[in-house]
Amino acid sequence: MKRLGYLGPPGTFTEMAAVNYLEAKLDNSSRLEAYIDIERLIMAIADGEVPAGIVPIENSLEGSVNITLDYLAHKVNLKIQAEITLPIVHNLIVKPGVKLDEIEKVISHPQALAQCRDNIKKYLGDTEIVKVNSTAEAVNQLSSRNEAAIGSRLAARRNNLEISKAGFQDESRNWTRFVLLSRPGVNLEAGRARQALAASKTSIILAPVKNRPGILHELLEEFARKNINLTKIESRPTRKTLGDYLFFIDFEGDSQDREIKEILKNLRLKSSYFKVLGSYARLEFTSEELAVEYN
Amino acid sequence: MKRLGYLGPPGTFTEMAAVNYLEAKLDNSSRLEAYIDIERLIMAIADGEVPAGIVPIENSLEGSVNITLDYLAHKVNLKIQAEITLPIVHNLIVKPGVKLDEIEKVISHPQALAQCRDNIKKYLGDTEIVKVNSTAEAVNQLSSRNEAAIGSRLAARRNNLEISKAGFQDESRNWTRFVLLSRPGVNLEAGRARQALAASKTSIILAPVKNRPGILHELLEEFARKNINLTKIESRPTRKTLGDYLFFIDFEGDSQDREIKEILKNLRLKSSYFKVLGSYARLEFTSEELAVEYN
Structure with missing residues (x-):
């Protein structure tokens, strides 16, 4: 029996994301396991204690979930396998x-x-x-x-x-993005699904070789030249020195596409730190689609 | 007697930022007032209950202080008058x-x-x-x-x-940036100071007229062309619609400089929402300089 970790306890919005994800995948055999906090769940996936897990990564009102970004950047080498967006109704x-x-x-x-x-x-x-x-x-x-x-x-x-x-x-509009994480090399997206779940979005983290005026503009030119849409960008301080920043960038496209491969190759050459967090499918649920919440 | 609000209770790192700011300004007459949370302090400044206040805006480990960014973007019309960076020692x-x-x-x-x-x-x-x-x-x-x-x-x-x-x-390196806020038109930076406190940094918030591939690259070209260094960029979801983003951008320079004025004018034309949070002096304290902490 497969197991899927999530940020618990039971009844959290992350559990709702997990349940709806499994439903969309037509998966009724996986067992859900609650973890008490994001750090422990991410470390459990990295250590192989659980093969995959779902954590929140961004809320429309609160912004990024810093602990998730920091762990993905600095502490573990995990891949994003899917993104699940849920409306948050309190x-x-x-x-x-x-x-x-x-x-x-x-x-x-x-x-x-x-x-x-x-x-x-x-x-x-x-x-x-x-x-x-x-x-x-x-x-x-x-x-x-x-x-x-x-x-x-x-x-x-x-x-x-x-x-x-x-x-x-x-605010009536309130949503949270969750990500499904696993160790590299695991392919969770195989198998049946209610809808085709093709990788349509890629997340990367990079630090430019040298911080200087215009460097971000130069990096983004790689995307602009090929008409690739960015969906998110965030600079965050590195853990080491004051004033040095990592960029978290999400964009539309699969890292296996030829054009995206070329962009990634060029960006890597201009970076002192470079990490592809994954190319993955996006599942967006509206309130009406959240069958599980209301049953 | 002048009053300066800060995120309390007494003994917080924000109080340390406030005390060190007043010390750098050679100001020993202002009275510090603790506020119980960031929202109440920001609203108190906006309502004129207190003329100025200091709140945290970014920590090197935790990232942006979302509540501060959201209030500055959506709820109030306040100006950043100074930035104070402190090492955080727990x-x-x-x-x-x-x-x-x-x-x-x-x-x-x-x-x-x-x-x-x-x-x-x-x-x-x-x-x-x-x-x-x-x-x-x-x-x-x-x-x-x-x-x-x-x-x-x-x-x-x-x-x-x-x-x-x-x-x-x-992590031994841990710092927080605080900002001094007041209503527009107030000039807190007049008067004496231990060091010249010229405005050297500007913060803006904008939403592009239309989200399309390359739009951020086009906006950043304004800065790159004039060799202006960005110190931070962050996209955050707007409060209304899924997928629409505001950009928070910090850069070196004063909005009164001719070149910066021109950049701001061009950006404003390309934005459906545009706000200058202020041009302000930066005070960075090292552990050794934090006389106040150790006295």
Whole structure:
């Protein structure tokens, strides 16, 4: 039986990404395993303890998940095998029958609390805020009628709790990108799938040989000349010296395409550090498609 | 008496940035005011409740401080008046005389705990980890001989505690950039200073009129043509639609310089959203220069 790690505990949005990924792959034999934090999961994949795992990499409101980028850049040699994008819908979750004016305390992960800040104020006033390690943990520990948790529909259903307000986040558009990681050489994308999952996006990390005015412009010319669309760019400080930066670049295309191969070859020549994180398929789910969340 | 807000509570690295900034400015009359979180401080500056404030914007290990970037982009119209870069030195702090093998619990901010992960394991084994809202809070609440906190030397001294291990972070190079913010039109950089504080860096945010292959390359050509050095670039999703990105760009130069003015004019024409966060002086402190931390 195959195993797939994910950032737990059960009921997190990462579990929803994992479940929907397996569903899209028509895979009903893989067993999901929750890991307590991103670092441990990434190290478990690198050490071969679990063959693959899913972690968040970017949220539309919070930006990059720094710990994921840092581990991929500095600590391990793993490949991105697929990208899964989910809409993030936060719900105000209570014991059955609880009314808004009974609530004296709201429990959730700090990011979820931040994303619902205005609505908490609007509906619950100056209620007490309690921060815990995950939205799933918040929902699991909900124990009294004067508490509410903010979390996923999946977690609410598993705990037989009620959704007092669905879509409780301040911005209606909120999504997270997750990546499926494995050690190099593993091909997880073989086999059946509900839709063709061709590699359509590539992620690389590089440091220019020398930082000087115009260097990024020169690097990006490789992409512009071949009409390749960048989907993300981020400079992040290297772990060593003040002022030196790594670039994280995502672009459309497969590293096996001839044009992309040529771009990568040219970039490598201009880099003191160069790493292809992978070419992979993208799965984007809309709220309607998230069958698993609502069943 | 002038007032300067900072991300508190007292004893945070942001307070150290604020104290060292005032020292560099030969300003000993301004009163420091702690704010409980970044959002409240930024809103207090925008609302005129406090004339200026200092918040973290980037850490060398953790990357950008997303909440700061998001508020500057989307919620307020504030100017960066100065940048202060400090080395971050985490210390393992205990009650006087406590030995390592007495410690059963380590308390700190999640980022500090993450940055000391390997050393916690090395020196304290599988000790209990307790997360709180700031390193200063961790040090302030240290109450028993079997607890340790991770925090600044300033916080340890204020609480008459002992440093069991100085420089407890895993990576010796660790720095944070802070920014001094105020409403537009305020000129905080007038007056005396220990060193000339000329504006030497500019930060902008922009969204290209249309996302298409080569657009970023075209934008960066403006800088390359005039030999202007970029110090940071980051694409971040806009709050509205999937796939649309804002660019945060820092570069060397003052927006009042003729060449920079021309670059900004050209970029503005190619942008659907354009904001100059400010041109400002940079203060970089080394450990040796941080007189205030050690006095």
